[in-house]
Amino acid sequence: MAHSDIICCISKRFEQARESGNLLFFPSTVTKLPALGVEFQIRLCPALQKKPPIPPPDLGAIEADAGIKSDRAEQREKERHDPFCPYDPHLHLGDLQDQDGAEYVVLFNKFSVVPNHFLLVTKEFQLQSSPLMPSDLVQAYSILIAGQKAGQRYFGFYNCGEQSGASQPHKHLQFIPIEDDGPPTERLARSAHLEMADKPFSLPQLPYAHHIFRFPSNLPSSPPAKIEHTLSTAFLNLLDLVFSTIRHATEYPPGKPSYNVILTIDHMHLIPRRTHEYTFPETGETLSVNALGYAGLLLVKSEEQLKAVQSAGVGNILEAVGLTSVHEIQLGEATTEVE
Numbered sequence: 001m002a003h004s005d006i007i008c009c010i011s012k013r014f015e016q017a018r019e020s021g022n023l024l025f026f027p028s029t030v031t032k033l034p035a036l037g038v039e040f041q042i043r044l045c046p047a048l049q050k051k052p053p054i055p056p057p058d059l060g061a062i063e064a065d066a067g068i069k070s071d072r073a074e075q076r077e078k079e080r081h082d083p084f085c086p087y088d089p090h091l092h093l094g095d096l097q098d099q100d101g102a103e104y105v106v107l108f109n110k111f112s113v114v115p116n117h118f119l120l121v122t123k124e125f126q127l128q129s130s131p132l133m134p135s136d137l138v139q140a141y142s143i144l145i146a147g148q149k150a151g152q153r154y155f156g157f158y159n160c161g162e163q164s165g166a167s168q169p170h171k172h173l174q175f176i177p178i179e180d181d182g183p184p185t186e187r188l189a190r191s192a193h194l195e196m197a198d199k200p201f202s203l204p205q206l207p208y209a210h211h212i213f214r215f216p217s218n219l220p221s222s223p224p225a226k227i228e229h230t231l232s233t234a235f236l237n238l239l240d241l242v243f244s245t246i247r248h249a250t251e252y253p254p255g256k257p258s259y260n261v262i263l264t265i266d267h268m269h270l271i272p273r274r275t276h277e278y279t280f281p282e283t284g285e286t287l288s289v290n291a292l293g294y295a296g297l298l299l300v301k302s303e304e305q306l307k308a309v310q311s312a313g314v315g316n317i318l319e320a321v322g323l324t325s326v327h328e329i330q331l332g333e334a335t336t337e338v339e
């Protein structure tokens, strides 16, 4: 199936899945919160308190197994509930196949807070803690290109690892429509003036470690081999910086590193993660943060949580669940250039 075939019917299919009751949509309201030089969006969705519980994955056990023998981990995982295999056919938007044979299914998020939220899932079970492969990146970027051509812009994100905010261990990237001119931190990235266009950069106004690469402006119209090379090299360079940031961090939790990825037509952002949730000091309540938080879109379930976020400060929350930037130190360290 072509990426454009998936994009063209999303809105209609979303309504159908919602009307049939197979897709649960939770209405929400958005409060804009100026912070760090941009307007963050805090989405309040009280109905999420009533969301049917998803069986929590035993990510620690899966990771431990994966470290010993990946077949055993996969077998173990198949034995427990995997919502993407078998998937609900009412949520199925189509299948994609990469030129190297990698297969994917595209599914609606069953529990949507944002309309038209969909997932790109590997057809065969792969661990969510594994890095993005060239085929994953190419398929994700091809979806963004198809959206742009159809006048429906999306951005992609990937929550990788136990502390990234992921809830499902089967490898999946996610896509959300772009409102206005992009999610908030993408707007900041776009406004950055780069002295060296082919080098990863960080935004000085953000208090947490993050690494961004700007794609050449002609990338969407470039030949497939060029797209694959650019995406893969950018990802590897940014991942190197994530590992280097983690090496500089004190008391990083043991196990595979966790990080978030944000992918737009123009940029790739990687954000190393220390922990998946923020604990409010006053109440001990917790707030789960995934890649969307670092895109500038936080989700809260109550008015009290909204007030707690406002009083804690978005920058402090994102800094606490991420890592301290060591970008200045890293500037001296070499990275492979993207051709």
Ligand code: AMP
Pocket: 054, 083, 084, 088, 091, 107, 108, 109, 110, 111, 112, 119, 159, 165, 166, 167, 168, 169, 290
């Ligand atoms: P994450 O929490 O980042 O791992 O993303 C998992 C996504 O899958 C969330 O957006 C969930 O709402 C969604 N999800 C959970 N169960 C299902 C299901 N049965 N079908 C489709 N999406 C699901």
